[in-house]
Amino acid sequence: MRGATIARALSEDQFAALVDALAADPKRRGDLISLLREDHPHYAERGAAAIVRMRGWVLLAVARGEVPENALIFILEELDTGVDPYLVAAAARALRSYPHPTAALAPFVMRALGNIRYRDEPVSFANYGEYAISATHTSAVGELLATLRWLGPRARGILPELEPLRAPNGGLSRKLRLDVDRALQAIRVPAPADEPATASCCGTPPNGARSMSSWPSDSRRGAKQTESITLQDHKGELITFKEYFHGQPSIVVFFYTRCDNPLKCSLTVTKLARVQKLLEERGLVDRIRTAAITYDPAFDLPQRLRVYGQDRGVRMDAGHRMLRVIEENENEVLRRHFELGVNFVGSLVNRHRIEVYILDAEGRIALCLERLSWDEEQVVTRTIEMLKEKECGSGRQA
Amino acid sequence: MATRRKVARKAATRGQKAAATAPIQVAENLKDVRDLLKVLRDTGKPIEVRMAALQSLGAAAFSVPNFNSLHADYIGALREVATDSHEELRRRVFGILTRNKDGYAQKKLLDGLKDPAKALLPPEKALQLLGNDVHAGAYAAARTILNKPPNDDAKREALRLLAGDAKSTPLLEKVLRDKKELRENRQLAASALHSLNPDKLQAQARKILLDKSDYADIKATSLTALEQFGDDGSLSKDKTLLQSVNRLKNTKISAKYKQTARRFLSKYSP
Numbered sequence: 001m002r003g004a005t006i007a008r009a010l011s012e013d014q015f016a017a018l019v020d021a022l023a024a025d026p027k028r029r030g031d032l033i034s035l036l037r038e039d040h041p042h043y044a045e046r047g048a049a050a051i052v053r054m055r056g057w058v059l060l061a062v063a064r065g066e067v068p069e070n071a072l073i074f075i076l077e078e079l080d081t082g083v084d085p086y087l088v089a090a091a092a093r094a095l096r097s098y099p100h101p102t103a104a105l106a107p108f109v110m111r112a113l114g115n116i117r118y119r120d121e122p123v124s125f126a127n128y129g130e131y132a133i134s135a136t137h138t139s140a141v142g143e144l145l146a147t148l149r150w151l152g153p154r155a156r157g158i159l160p161e162l163e164p165l166r167a168p169n170g171g172l173s174r175k176l177r178l179d180v181d182r183a184l185q186a187i188r189v190p191a192p193a194d195e196p197a198t199a200s201c202c203g204t205p206p207n208g209a210r211s212m213s214s215w216p217s218d219s220r221r222g223a224k225q226t227e228s229i230t231l232q233d234h235k236g237e238l239i240t241f242k243e244y245f246h247g248q249p250s251i252v253v254f255f256y257t258r259c260d261n262p263l264k265c266s267l268t269v270t271k272l273a274r275v276q277k278l279l280e281e282r283g284l285v286d287r288i289r290t291a292a293i294t295y296d297p298a299f300d301l302p303q304r305l306r307v308y309g310q311d312r313g314v315r316m317d318a319g320h321r322m323l324r325v326i327e328e329n330e331n332e333v334l335r336r337h338f339e340l341g342v343n344f345v346g347s348l349v350n351r352h353r354i355e356v357y358i359l360d361a362e363g364r365i366a367l368c369l370e371r372l373s374w375d376e377e378q379v380v381t382r383t384i385e386m387l388k389e390k391e392c393g394s395g396r397q398a
Numbered sequence: 399m400a401t402r403r404k405v406a407r408k409a410a411t412r413g414q415k416a417a418a419t420a421p422i423q424v425a426e427n428l429k430d431v432r433d434l435l436k437v438l439r440d441t442g443k444p445i446e447v448r449m450a451a452l453q454s455l456g457a458a459a460f461s462v463p464n465f466n467s468l469h470a471d472y473i474g475a476l477r478e479v480a481t482d483s484h485e486e487l488r489r490r491v492f493g494i495l496t497r498n499k500d501g502y503a504q505k506k507l508l509d510g511l512k513d514p515a516k517a518l519l520p521p522e523k524a525l526q527l528l529g530n531d532v533h534a535g536a537y538a539a540a541r542t543i544l545n546k547p548p549n550d551d552a553k554r555e556a557l558r559l560l561a562g563d564a565k566s567t568p569l570l571e572k573v574l575r576d577k578k579e580l581r582e583n584r585q586l587a588a589s590a591l592h593s594l595n596p597d598k599l600q601a602q603a604r605k606i607l608l609d610k611s612d613y614a615d616i617k618a619t620s621l622t623a624l625e626q627f628g629d630d631g632s633l634s635k636d637k638t639l640l641q642s643v644n645r646l647k648n649t650k651i652s653a654k655y656k657q658t659a660r661r662f663l664s665k666y667s668p
Binding site (some may be wrong): 119122173298346 | 470
């Protein structure tokens with residue numbers, strides 16, 4: 001779907017009709033799932049609220065049948081980092097159509113409850129684009145509690161986090177506290193004999209929950225087309241992609257300063273600062289480069305990059321830079337090279353995923369972590385492997 | 399005319415009486431909040447009473463413990479009241495909802511900007527409130543209004559909103575250079591350019607300073623922009639501009655403007 005162009009922008013009603021048609025045709029399930037990609041052309045030039053309505057409708061359409069493995073990651077992403085009640089509610093409802101409930105799903109649902117409980121809203125799934133105006137409708141928290149009920153004993157690992165929500169001052173209404181009680185009852189029932197209840201928090205993640213992709217040295221995409229791209233750093237200095245990313249492995253994150261989801265860009269750049277500290281502790285800060293590249297180079301001028309990095313404790317020097325692409329056409333080349341999960345209204349981002357890359361010493365993508373929250377230690381460990389690969393002079397599978 | 403005045407007086411008295419008989423309740427607990435939500439939704443209640451309920455709810459959102467447990471009800475009630483027949487109530491409710499980046503409110507306001515028959519608020523207010531969220535997708539509507547403004551206020555709010563839209567840089571440059579444009583709008587355009595593309599502002603400010611027919615206050619704004627944020631390297635080599643600013647000292651301009659010119663020259667003169 002990437003790179004596909006749509007000759008004519010659909011109205012939201014036309015989009016909803018398309019989604020309904022795709023959902024009704026089992027042979028076009030793949031096309032329906034592809035609508036969950038942020039970079040899908042249908043999402044271009046729309047405001048964030050329109051994207052919420054559209055993606056929410058796709059999630060609900062996916063849930064009309066069994067949720068396939070390749071759709072699971074999009075649902076978990078929404079539960080992991082979503083802050084819009086409609087999308088979180090739709091994701092919670094969609095998860096209940098996944099045919100293989102496991103203990104590994106429970107922490108995502110619990111995390112979503114933590115993210116959304118103080119900003120809960122009534123939501124309506126009856127018609128496309130409908131906004132609820134009455135508390136008799138369902139809500140994000142209501143849907144998440146229903147999903148915990150659905151998980152039943154598999155969610156036993158999150159009981160210590162769920163139980164405090166019964167308290168009258170726990171931020172939930174009386175009605176939702178009754179839902180908490182119902183969820184607790186469902187979780188506490190004895191597990192079926194063939195499926196032991198899991199008291200640990202995680203269990204084995206389903207295949208569809210994998211957020212990491214890696215490529216062995218001999219199958220990494222060349223970075224030829226990106227080598228000449230001119231980047232500008234937080235001090236206004238210019239450097240080409242090749243000059244910066246060749247010679248040493250690098251950790252690259254994408255972000256933009258106007259992102260209003262605290263669980264995405266702000267957290268990503270804060271985590272990058274933590275990665276830099278881990279590199280310092282291991283004495284690798286001069287042997288592994290880091291970069292935070294903005295999705296929104298027209299607005300994110302050097303001064304904004306510098307302040308945004310400073311505010312989040314980012315080390316900024318010759319080997320650790322906040323970067324922007326100056327030329328729009330080169331920005332497009334960069335987006336294609338990294339296959340970035342992002343879309344725009346004008347030059348402003350309207351939706352994006354979390355994405356972290358590890359580049360080898362030739363500037364080729366060796367590993368990509370996307371959509372779900374990532375672990376700084378894991379990124380450092382994998383980059384050290386890349387450093388060893390460089391030193392051994394031979395590629396090995398990441 | 400006298401009859402109309404009488405009717406207006408009667409209506410005002412009715413409103414005052416209603417307000418007097420319905421003291422503004424200070425919510426202390428969740429039961430009070432639920433009662434206030436009922437009053438706000440009740441179209442049978444006098445508007446003054448409902449407005450007072452809205453005000454109390456705003457305070458309760460900060461002061462009542464565990465207010466968040468009723469957040470969904472609060473948002474639902476605000477959305478319902480957003481289409482009320484009373485404009486001032488709508489205005490206040492849209493203010494609260496848009497500060498919350500509410501998709502429903504944004505959609506209603508954008509629909510109203512595209513089709514005035516659907517407008518729940520005047521375009522200038524709609525633009526101002528949409529400015530609470532850069533992701534509202536209002537830039538296209540603001541550009542349309544800037545090109546064909548229904549009134550001066552709407553044009554001004556469109557300019558304010560577009561200060562976050564990098565694609566509007568050419569439009570903002572045009573407004574800044576247009577001598578027929580209102581001065582306030584030209585200054586807004588300069589401020590927007592400073593945020594979006596300081597290099598473009600510097601180039602335009604230079605042109606304005608060299609333009610003998612432009613207005614003194616706009617020149618003063620341009621000179622201040624260059625003096626505060628100009629590029630040291632290029633300005634200190636710009637003999638034409640330095641001479642032009644030097645000449646200002648001998649013309650009839652305000653003392654403040656002369657002072658800025660002096661600071662500019664001391665900063666950039668070789």
